[in-house]
Structures are given as C-alpha cells and as structure tokens.
Amino acid sequence: IKEDKVIFEVKGLKKHFGGVKAVDGVDFNVKKGDIHVLIGPNGSGKTTVINVLSGIYTATDGHIKYRDQEITNLKPHLIVKMGAARTFQNIRLFPELSVIDNVMIGQHTRTKANLLNIIFNFKMRDEERKIRARAEEALAFVGFENYFEKVKNLSYGQQRMVEIARALATEPELLFLDEPAAGMNPEETQELVKLLKRMNELGITILLIEHDMHLVTQVADYVTVLDFGKKISEGSVGQVLSDPEVIKAYLGE
Ligand code: ADP
Numbered sequence: 001i002k003e004d005k006v007i008f009e010v011k012g013l014k015k016h017f018g019g020v021k022a023v024d025g026v027d028f029n030v031k032k033g034d035i036h037v038l039i040g041p042n043g044s045g046k047t048t049v050i051n052v053l054s055g056i057y058t059a060t061d062g063h064i065k066y067r068d069q070e071i072t073n074l075k076p077h078l079i080v081k082m083g084a085a086r087t088f089q090n091i092r093l094f095p096e097l098s099v100i101d102n103v104m105i106g107q108h109t110r111t112k113a114n115l116l117n118i119i120f121n122f123k124m125r126d127e128e129r130k131i132r133a134r135a136e137e138a139l140a141f142v143g144f145e146n147y148f149e150k151v152k153n154l155s156y157g158q159q160r161m162v163e164i165a166r167a168l169a170t171e172p173e174l175l176f177l178d179e180p181a182a183g184m185n186p187e188e189t190q191e192l193v194k195l196l197k198r199m200n201e202l203g204i205t206i207l208l209i210e211h212d213m214h215l216v217t218q219v220a221d222y223v224t225v226l227d228f229g230k231k232i233s234e235g236s237v238g239q240v241l242s243d244p245e246v247i248k249a250y251l252g253e
Helices: 046-053 076-082 099-111 115-120 122-142 156-168 186-201 213-219 237-241 244-251
Strands: 006-017 020-031 035-039 061-066 084-086 174-178 205-209 222-227 230-235
Touching: 006 046, 006 205, 020 035, 020 046, 020 061, 020 205, 020 222, 020 230, 035 046, 035 213, 046 174, 046 205, 076 084, 084 156, 099 122, 099 156, 122 156, 122 186, 156 174, 156 186, 186 205, 186 213, 213 237, 222 237, 222 244, 230 237, 230 244, 237 244
Parallel strands: 035 205, 035 222, 084 174, 174 205
Antiparallel strands: 006 020, 006 061, 222 230
C-alpha cells in the first residue's frame, strides 16, 4: 500500500562547480514507500543530486529535509545513521576482501564500531555478532550465497548486488541507488527488478537513477526528469515519457 506521506523533501537545490551549474534549482518530494526514479540525459545532474542528498557534496544553495528534519550538508555517516543508505555508480567495494567483509564494513559507519574495538572489547564482540548476522541476512535477501569469495572474482552484476546488500545491512528506510543496472546483463537486470520490488515491499523507499527505460517502466511509482540541472517534468512513467519537453531533451542528447 502506497502512502501519501512525504519523507524526503528537496527545495531549490543548487550545486555549482565553479561555472558549471550541475544542479540549478531543483525541487521534488519523495513519498514514503515509493520507488521514485530520477531520469534525464547524460550530464543533466542526476548523480550530483544524489551526491548532495547523501552528504557527499555540500549544496551551493537550497534545502533538504528528511522526516521533517533539515539535513542539508549533514555528513554522510550521519545521514546513513538516520536511515538513508546509498550505492554508487562506480562500485565502491574492497576488491581484495571477501563478500561478507565488504557487507560488514558498510555497517560500521552506522554502528560506530571500529576494528580495534571489535578486537579488544568484549562488549563489541556481541555487537560484531549482530553486524555479521545483519550482513548474512542482507546477502541472503539479495540471493547471494558465496560469502567468502573475494569481490574481485565476481562479475560486475554480482558486485552491484553485493553493494546493494551492503546498503541493506544498515537497515535503511530510504535507499539511494545510482544506476544499479549499469553493466548488468538482461538476466541480472530482471533479478534487480525483482529485488527492487522485494525491498520496496519490505517498506523501503527507493530513490533510483536509471537509464534503462524498460526497468523504469517496471518499477517506477513516480518519475522526476532533469535536464541541464533543472527539473523539466514529473509524474507517472506514462506522463513523463509523453511530455514533449522530455522527448525534446532526449532527442537533443
Ligand atoms: P548525470 O548523472 O545526469 O549524468 P552529473 O550529475 O554526473 O550528471 O553531471 C552534471 C554536470 O555536472 C555535468 O556537466 C558534469 O560534467 C558536471 N560535474 C559533475 N561532477 C562534477 C565535479 N565534481 N566537478 C565539476 N563538474 C562536475
């Protein structure tokens, strides 16, 4: 059941890099329980938006509210702690470490446990067991069984799934996914579609950047379209794809 409650609010968001107006006054709301997709031609500012929302970049101007709390320019680990996790367009895993270690590391930003504490503090051992259990649960959820394989030996699509598991293990309420289907083959993309729906059924709100319109059509509750750092359209997939402004923007690509 989709709710009408806004949990994430973006107002007048700007991010300029010198003279480059990557994001230039963007407004949109993400409703609780939605799969909200950000689309737009290459260079339209999608990744920059997600980078500002997740605290990687500071905003040049504008406001971001998460659960009615101002989070503009909050540090990334604090945003994760509030319940918003993310994955990256360029996979950021440790290739030499195992799958399970990579997923466990993702939670340390949330729990504040550092490796020294885990080794020397008895209380932390209990915390460590919980971290491990959450990591195993997240991997089982994405359908990944080979916990001890080194990440460097996995296919690109498998690495993307591990990244999603790492984000899931922080038990997010909101998930930012930056082109999760990039580099996936058609079978892996269909697995991803199912996974997105299952995560959404768990109650996780998803803000997704995606190029693959076939995927977008299958999952999107709502779509926001960017072009040259500005919002040019929003609505259902059907509405935005028949919007002349959107067609013009994609034809010009
Ligand atoms: P999209 O994700 O829609 O492809 P991006 O957000 O990656 O678009 O980029 C939007 C614009 O901002 C592009 O013109 C890009 O070159 C520029 N840009 C992105 N990141 C930086 C940066 N760190 N420094 C300078 N320019 C950037």
